[in-house]
Structures are given as C-alpha cells and as structure tokens.
Amino acid sequence: MKEFFSNKRKVRGFKEFLYILPFLILVLIFSYYPLYGWVYAFFDYKPPFPLSWDKFVGLKWFKSMVENDIKLKQLLTVMRNTFAMSGISLFFSWFPMIFAVFLNEIKCKPFQKVVQTVTTLPNFISWVLVYSIAYSVFNSTGVVNSIGMKLGLFDTPQMFLQSADHIWFKMWLWLTWKNAGWAAIMYLAAIAGIDEELKEAAKVDGASRMQIIRYITIPSILPTYFVLVMLNLANFLSNGMEQYFVFQNAFNKDSIQVLDLYVYNLAMGSGGYSLSTAISILKSVVSIILLCVTNKVSKLIRGEGFI
Amino acid sequence: MSKEPTMKTKKVKYKVSFGDRLISVLTYIIYSIFAFVCAYPFYYIFINTISANNLSERGKIIFLPKEIHFTNYQQVMKITGLFQALKVSLARTIIGTFVTVIVAAFLGYMFTRETLWHRKLWFRMVAATMYFNAGIIPWFITMKNLGLTNNFWVYIFPVAVQPFYIILCKTFVESVPKELQDAAEIDGAGTLRIFFQIIIPVIKPILATVAIFAAVAQWNSFQDTLLLVTDDKLYTLQYTLYNYINQASSLKALVNNSSSMEALAASLAHASTATSIRMTVTIVVVTPIILVYPIFQRFFTKGIMIGAVKG
Numbered sequence: 001m002k003e004f005f006s007n008k009r010k011v012r013g014f015k016e017f018l019y020i021l022p023f024l025i026l027v028l029i030f031s032y033y034p035l036y037g038w039v040y041a042f043f044d045y046k047p048p049f050p051l052s053w054d055k056f057v058g059l060k061w062f063k064s065m066v067e068n069d070i071k072l073k074q075l076l077t078v079m080r081n082t083f084a085m086s087g088i089s090l091f092f093s094w095f096p097m098i099f100a101v102f103l104n105e106i107k108c109k110p111f112q113k114v115v116q117t118v119t120t121l122p123n124f125i126s127w128v129l130v131y132s133i134a135y136s137v138f139n140s141t142g143v144v145n146s147i148g149m150k151l152g153l154f155d156t157p158q159m160f161l162q163s164a165d166h167i168w169f170k171m172w173l174w175l176t177w178k179n180a181g182w183a184a185i186m187y188l189a190a191i192a193g194i195d196e197e198l199k200e201a202a203k204v205d206g207a208s209r210m211q212i213i214r215y216i217t218i219p220s221i222l223p224t225y226f227v228l229v230m231l232n233l234a235n236f237l238s239n240g241m242e243q244y245f246v247f248q249n250a251f252n253k254d255s256i257q258v259l260d261l262y263v264y265n266l267a268m269g270s271g272g273y274s275l276s277t278a279i280s281i282l283k284s285v286v287s288i289i290l291l292c293v294t295n296k297v298s299k300l301i302r303g304e305g306f307i
Numbered sequence: 308m309s310k311e312p313t314m315k316t317k318k319v320k321y322k323v324s325f326g327d328r329l330i331s332v333l334t335y336i337i338y339s340i341f342a343f344v345c346a347y348p349f350y351y352i353f354i355n356t357i358s359a360n361n362l363s364e365r366g367k368i369i370f371l372p373k374e375i376h377f378t379n380y381q382q383v384m385k386i387t388g389l390f391q392a393l394k395v396s397l398a399r400t401i402i403g404t405f406v407t408v409i410v411a412a413f414l415g416y417m418f419t420r421e422t423l424w425h426r427k428l429w430f431r432m433v434a435a436t437m438y439f440n441a442g443i444i445p446w447f448i449t450m451k452n453l454g455l456t457n458n459f460w461v462y463i464f465p466v467a468v469q470p471f472y473i474i475l476c477k478t479f480v481e482s483v484p485k486e487l488q489d490a491a492e493i494d495g496a497g498t499l500r501i502f503f504q505i506i507i508p509v510i511k512p513i514l515a516t517v518a519i520f521a522a523v524a525q526w527n528s529f530q531d532t533l534l535l536v537t538d539d540k541l542y543t544l545q546y547t548l549y550n551y552i553n554q555a556s557s558l559k560a561l562v563n564n565s566s567s568m569e570a571l572a573a574s575l576a577h578a579s580t581a582t583s584i585r586m587t588v589t590i591v592v593v594t595p596i597i598l599v600y601p602i603f604q605r606f607f608t609k610g611i612m613i614g615a616v617k618g
Contacts, residue, residue, distance in 0.1 A: 009422055016498055017424040020417050023410060023468050024429060029453070030465045031436040037445020099341075102334050111335070117604065118342045121349075124596050124603070126527035128549045132589045133348045135552055136355070141366035141582070143351055177345065209327050242530060246549065267444050268534075280442030291438060 041278035061278040078262045086236045088172045100187035119181030131246040164252040190221040234291040352586045359576035360583045378577045379587040396544040399462040400525040407521040415476025416506045437470045457538040472517045479513040519603050
C-alpha cells in the first residue's frame with residue numbers, strides 16, 4: 001500500500017516535470033545554447049560562411065589583444081572608460097541613500113509624495129527616450145542654450161551632446177537622473193522598517209534630528225547599502241551598452257566607449273565577430289570571478305551572500 | 308543649553324535648533340530642485356509640441372505654450388511607418404506581458420511543488436541564467452540559426468522565462484497557506500487545476516507587479532530591434548524614435564514628402580519641422596508610461612520589498 005502511494009507520487013512528479021519541460025527547453029535554447037557560440041572566438045569566423053575546421057585559429061584572437069599595438073591601445077582606452085564610469089558610480093553610490101534619508105525627514109507628506117513620484121518617473125522610460133529628452137533640452141535651440149544665451153553665460157550655442165568634455169561625469173549625471181529616485185525607494189522601505197521606539201527613545205534623551213539620522217537611521221540601512229555596493233562591484237565591467245550607445249557620436253566616441261559598447265561596435269560596425277566574442281568571454285570570466293568574490297566577502301561580513 | 312520648564316507638551320518634540328531649521332529649509336529647496344529637474348523636461352517637450360512650430364524651432368517656448376495648436380499630432384499620425392511601429396510596440400507589450408506573466412506564475416508555482424521530479428535541479432538551472440550571458444555575438448548567431456531575426460516572435464520567446472519574476476512568484480506562493488492546496492488535493496484536483504483555480508486568484512497582487520514590470524520592459528525594449536531586426540515593418544516605436552533623432556536630414560525629407568501640398572497651405576506656425584516631429588513622437592512614446600505610472604506606483608513598492616527580502 002505504501003509503495004503504491006509513493007509510486008503514485010512519482011508518476012505525478014514526472015507528469016509535473018512534463019508540464020514544465022517546454023519552458024525548460026526555452027531556457028536551454030535561449031540561455032544555455034548561445035554559450036556554444038563561444039567557439040567562434042577560436043575560429044576565424046566570417047559571417048555568411050559556416051564554421052569549418054580549417055578556419056580554426058586557436059588562441060589567435062586572445063593573443064592579438066596584447067600583441068597588436070593598435071588593438072591593445074584601443075582596449076586600454078575602453079578599459080579606462082569602463083573603470084572610470086563604474087568607478088564614478090561606485091564612488092557616488094551613497095547618493096540614493098542620503099537622498100532617501102533626507103526625503104524621509106520631510107514633514108509635509110504631500111510634498112514628500114510629489115518629490116518621490118516625480119523623481120521615480122525617469123526610471124521607467126527607456127534610454128532612447130532619455131536621449132531624446134537630452135537632445136531636446138541641450139541641442140543648439142534647446143532650453144539650456146536659450147536661457148544660457150539670454151543670461152549671457154555664453155555667446156554662441158554650446159554643443160553639449162557633441163563634446164567629449166566631462167563625458168564620464170555627464171553619463172553619471174544622466175544615470176542618476178534616471179535611477180536615483182527608484183534606488184531611493186529601496187532605502188525608504190528599509191527606513192520604514194526601523195523600530196519607531198528607538199527614535200522616540202532617542203528624542204526623549206534629547207537627540208537632535210541630525211543625531212538621530214547619524215546614530216539610528218543610517219546604521220539601520222547600512223546593510224541594504226552594503227548589498228547594493230556589492231552588486232555594483234560584481235557588475236563593475238558590465239555597464240550595459242544602451243545608455244552609451246544612444247549617447248555616442250563621432251566626437252565623444254573615444255571617451256564613451258565602455259566594454260559592452262565596444263564589443264557591439266566591434267562586431268556590428270567592423271565585422272570583428274571572433275575578436276568581439278573573445279573579448280566578451282574574458283569579460284564573462286572576470287565578471288563571474290567578481291561575483292563569487294563579492295558574494296564571499298558578503299558572506300564573511302554579513303553572514304549571508306546575495307546569490 | 309537650558310531647558311524651559313514651562314514648556315509642557317504631550318508629544319515629545321525635537322529640540323529645534325537653528326541648525327535643524329536650516330537643514331529643514333535646505334532640504335525643501337534641494338528636493339524642489341530635484342523634482343523640477345525630473346519633471347520639467349517632460350513639460351518642456353509637451354508645451355513645444357502644442358506651440359507654434361516656428362517659435363519652437365527657434366527655442367522661444369520655455370515656460371508657457373504660445374499659439375496653441377494640435378496639428379503636430381495629426382501630422383505625426385500620417386507618417387508612414389510610425390503607425391506600424393505603434394502597432395508593433397503595442398502587440399509586443401500585450402502579448403509579451405501576457406506570456407511572461409503566465410510563465411512566471413506557472414513556474415513559480417511548479418517550483419514549490421515538492422512532488423516535482425528533480426525540482427531543485429530545474430529551479431537552479433533556471434535561476435542560474437540570471438548570472439551569465441553569452442554575449443552579443445553568440446546571441447545574434449543563435450537567433451539567426453533559429454530563424455528569429457526579422458521575426459515578430461523574437462520579441463516574445465526569448466523573454467518568456469524570466470528567473471527574477473519566477474522567484475518573485477515562487478516566494479509569494481510559498482507564503483500562501485499550504486492547507487489551501489492540500490484541501491483541493493483531497494477533493495481530487497490535479498496540479499493544473501490547483502494552479503488555475505486556487506493559485507492564480509490568490510497570487511493576483513504579485514502578478515500585477517510582474518505584469519507592470521514586464522509591460523514597461525517590453526515597451527522600452529530597444530536592443531533586440533537594433534540587433535535582430537532589419538525589416539522596417541517590425542520596427543518598434545523606440546527604434547523609430549531613435550532613428551528620427553539621428554537622421555534629422557531624412558526626417559525633413561519625410562516631412563516634405565508626406566505633406567508637401569499641405570505644407571504650402573499650412574501657415575508657417577503649423578508646418579511640421581524636424582524638431583516638432585521629434586518632440587511629438589517623444590510625447591507619443593512616453594505617454595503610455597505616464598498613464599500606467601500611477602497604477603505602477605501602487606504595486607512596485609510591494610514588489611521591491613519582496614525582491615529585497617529574497618535578494
């Protein structure tokens with residue numbers, strides 16, 4: 001009787017497996033099967049022709065990255081850009097936290113609500129739209145140039161989007177414009193979870209608002225901050241390409257090209273399929289190592305990882 | 308600092324020092340600037356689309372619209388290709404969201420079924436895909452081999468199974484009392500019947516969250532069109548807008564082509580310009596987001612809290 005029951009369970013479990021099988025196949029096709037494409041990094045692949053063994057070149061592309069001076073120089077520039085952009089956002093990663101802390105201090109609830117709503121909105125529009133907005137506001141007849149010229153800040157229209165000046169910082173500003181409000185929500189949720197009694201007790205003891213922020217609010221949300229910094233670190237090489245793709249042009253290309261964008265430009269622009277695959281393999285390997293290391297660090301410090 | 312013994316209040320109050328007050332004022336000012344910087348660009352573009360085009364072309368519209376008209380919106384609808392792009396964007400958003408949500412709910416539920424054969428293994432297999440990515444070229448070649456380039460379904464299938472949404476649903480299902488499922492099982496309900504009749508109604512809140520996340524992602528998606536689609540019948544609004552910004556010259560030609568006779572007839576104030584078209588299309592693309600945004604706001608805090616617990 002017992003065996004019959006467990007058999008029935010087994011049959012049912014297998015039937016359930018059949019239900020999810022189509023979706024597992026989708027995952028295999030769209031997430032695992034593309035990994036097979038990594039072999040292109042070891043061949044001399046020219047798109048219309050299928051792969052054949054006589055095109056096998058071994059580690060040629062990997063070696064060419066360091067042996068070919070032009071490529072090496074290009075790659076170093078790209079790495080510099082990647083490190084600069086990721087570095088700046090890491091350096092300012094405290095910003096959404098402070099944004100949330102002081103937003104939470106605002107007494108006038110409607111004002112708080114409006115600020116929160118309005119600053120979160122840009123997170124939900126695409127980078128193409130952000131660029132379209134940037135173009136409208138900053139082009140030669142845009143509002144910034146109109147007002148700037150009226151106030152006499154400059155005589156001729158400034159080409160804000162066409163110049164490479166401060167491009168790393170500008171990219172960080174756009175990123176912050178888009179994401180800060182959204183990132184703050186996570187901290188606001190954490191702040192809402194702080195025990196009110198703790199704050200009341202501090203008030204009774206005569207703590208000022210700044211003291212409460214410093215000794216109660218911030219320490220309570222530091223764990224959240226820590227997790228986000230770790231995630232930031234793990235994604236250090238992956239800035240994504242969309243933002244930089246839409247903002248890139250002939251004038252700023254040298255300083256805006258991050259690793260993800262470089263891989264795209266290399267393949268789609270100049271047909272370097274194999275080299276570009278080789279670079280993305282190296283990137284993936286480094287990213288996975290970073291993820292494991294940061295996860296380990298998180299485990300050591302907090303007692304739990306984030307994977 | 309001496310305390311005033313005469314001051315008797317029931318509620319404990321902060322000591323309001325000069326510093327505190329200064330901070331208070333500063334916060335209001337700084338947050339007002341933030342809010343302005345985030346909201347003004349949308350407003351600026353909107354008032355430009357409804358103002359006289361010759362004024363807007365010269366950057367004269369800054370705070371208030373002048374000589375209000377709505378011909379820009381009528382003009383934009385006449386551009387061949389734009390309406391098609393709108394249809395594609397709507398179709399991918401509706402179909403894509405539906406598929407993603409159903410799959411997330413179903414797998415989220417199935418991964419809580421203890422009877423499922425090798426449950427942990429499959430769950431890990433799906434969840435692991437969050438952490439790696441083959442890269443653009445292998446992806447491109449895979450899609451080509453599968454015949455998904457220049458195919459509408461490239462917008463749907465690759466994003467159907469999304470581990471993050473599945474985890475959100477799974478966490479939610481786990482919080483539902485097990486007795487509900489057990490009772491149904493005693494009544495002889497099968498796995499699928501439990502899913503459709505019991506699980507789905509109970510997990511509606513999380514499904515709404517996932518639906519809105521997925522819909523916004525579909526609407527905003529740009530990279531897939533850029534990489535995998537060259538057939539202009541399958542261009543999305545985002546991609547079309549991107550082209551409009553970068554091809555001001557051809558845009559002018561487009562305007563002159565589509566309405567050369569009307570341009571002569573129309574006054575200078577109403578004739579389309581590259582600027583007016585770009586801005587009007589921007590408003591068209593951003594409006595759906597602004598419309599669903601209030602609904603969104605109700606759900607996302609909930610979603611992010613669940614995500615935060617897990618993540």
